[in-house]
Amino acid sequence: MREPRFTFRRPQPAADPWAPLSWARGAIVVAVAAAPSVPAANHLGVAGYAAGDAYAQVRDALERVRRLLVDVGGRGVVVADSNLAFDRALARRARLGWVGRHTLVMVPGYGGAVVLGSLIVDRVVEVRLGRTPTGDPCRNCRRCVDACPTGALGDGVLEPLRCRSWRQQERHLEPSWRETWGPWLYGCDECVTACPLSARQKKVGGERVASILSASDAALAERVRSWYIPDRTLAWVRRNAIVAARSLATSPDDEQAIWRQLVAGAAPVRAEAVRWVLRRGGWGGVDASRARHQRLSPEDRRYSALPRGDLPSARPDELRRRHA
Numbered sequence: 001m002r003e004p005r006f007t008f009r010r011p012q013p014a015a016d017p018w019a020p021l022s023w024a025r026g027a028i029v030v031a032v033a034a035a036p037s038v039p040a041a042n043h044l045g046v047a048g049y050a051a052g053d054a055y056a057q058v059r060d061a062l063e064r065v066r067r068l069l070v071d072v073g074g075r076g077v078v079v080a081d082s083n084l085a086f087d088r089a090l091a092r093r094a095r096l097g098w099v100g101r102h103t104l105v106m107v108p109g110y111g112g113a114v115v116l117g118s119l120i121v122d123r124v125v126e127v128r129l130g131r132t133p134t135g136d137p138c139r140n141c142r143r144c145v146d147a148c149p150t151g152a153l154g155d156g157v158l159e160p161l162r163c164r165s166w167r168q169q170e171r172h173l174e175p176s177w178r179e180t181w182g183p184w185l186y187g188c189d190e191c192v193t194a195c196p197l198s199a200r201q202k203k204v205g206g207e208r209v210a211s212i213l214s215a216s217d218a219a220l221a222e223r224v225r226s227w228y229i230p231d232r233t234l235a236w237v238r239r240n241a242i243v244a245a246r247s248l249a250t251s252p253d254d255e256q257a258i259w260r261q262l263v264a265g266a267a268p269v270r271a272e273a274v275r276w277v278l279r280r281g282g283w284g285g286v287d288a289s290r291a292r293h294q295r296l297s298p299e300d301r302r303y304s305a306l307p308r309g310d311l312p313s314a315r316p317d318e319l320r321r322r323h324a
């Protein structure tokens, strides 16, 4: 299992993003709304920040400010969801919001349904737009902690290896991770939607299993352009869709698309995910043994006719090597 990297690899510079920039004096910190997603019936979930590409919005907004600053002879550097700074620590220093028990920075009116970004600048800036939050927003509430299906949240602490957002970015999935995967293709908004401070923001949506699995590489690459995907390999996105589909009542089109992952030429990671779901009883309550023979090409049947216990499998280390 990989250890998380991101800012964890070099925490010291991330804690003090001014240090390498001799001219840096202050920061302008912003929060941009990112409505959390609730997966629609039979749809795969995509976290709101990724569905709307909120990081691009925050970077664009800050880049516009940076250009204005340069026009008056100033200097600035945009940092947003990079490894260069702890965005939440900057937001705390700027008194932009509270930190909720789910560990997210919450701003009035939106709760934790925001993404953060900063412009490190060559001057001390004293501008405040919006209300300065005071007091403890959580008090006796623990809804986010109780709503987290993987037990990733403690009292204001997140254990990254337990968070679905992390697990979806992993090459090798522990069997226990798959059991609590839920319908999520990318990200997870369950702690955010559970919070009364962001409840009004949520949006119902998602992706169809068939549209993810049947999309051409070019179309899928465009759809997931801004997501963090190991090695930028689409096999992981498709694998996530197969595992998540187990939590859905899949349509015939979805199932056909899933079966197709077993035919020759499919990446081993995807075939392995299909076999795993079959061993666990199939998709969305569909009787896998019946479904096997209904809509399959002769090629698909080659695999599907095998008794469940005999489905060919590959060892995790082998899969890691052959993941393309």
Ligand code: B12
Binding pocket: 004, 006, 007, 008, 047, 048, 049, 080, 081, 082, 083, 084, 085, 086, 087, 088, 089, 092, 099, 102, 103, 104, 105, 106, 112, 113, 114, 115, 116, 117, 158, 160, 161, 163, 165, 166, 186, 187, 188, 189, 191
């Ligand atoms: C790695 C990472 C992850 C990892 C690990 C998360 C983690 N807890 O560290 C994984 C993949 C699991 C993840 C998940 C998600 N993430 Co994320 N993630 C990051 C990333 C890239 C780095 C986080 C990091 O450095 N953590 C290390 C710790 C040390 O720092 P920190 O918790 O960020 O900051 C705290 C400390 O610095 C501390 N602190 C600061 N000074 C001091 C002083 C003292 C004395 C003390 C005690 C503490 C203290 O307070 C800060 C605030 O709590 C940031 C972007 C960035 N560059 O910051 C986004 C970021 C944290 N993620 C974000 C989001 C949106 C998510 C998800 C909601 C996405 C989703 N819907 O699936 C989930 C969150 C679930 C949750 N409840 O937190 C947003 C959070 C926005 C917000 N409103 O707070 C960020 C800030 C990206 C952004 N620019 O908007 N994420």
Ligand code: SF4
Binding pocket: 147, 148, 149, 150, 151, 152, 153, 158, 162, 163, 164, 165, 187, 188, 189, 190, 191, 192
């Ligand atoms: S994003 Fe999902 S898995 Fe991660 S802490 Fe929130 S509810 Fe738990």
Ligand code: SF4
Binding pocket: 100, 101, 102, 137, 138, 139, 141, 142, 143, 144, 145, 194, 195, 196, 197
């Ligand atoms: S759900 Fe409750 S405990 Fe969690 S962040 Fe929101 S107000 Fe705080």
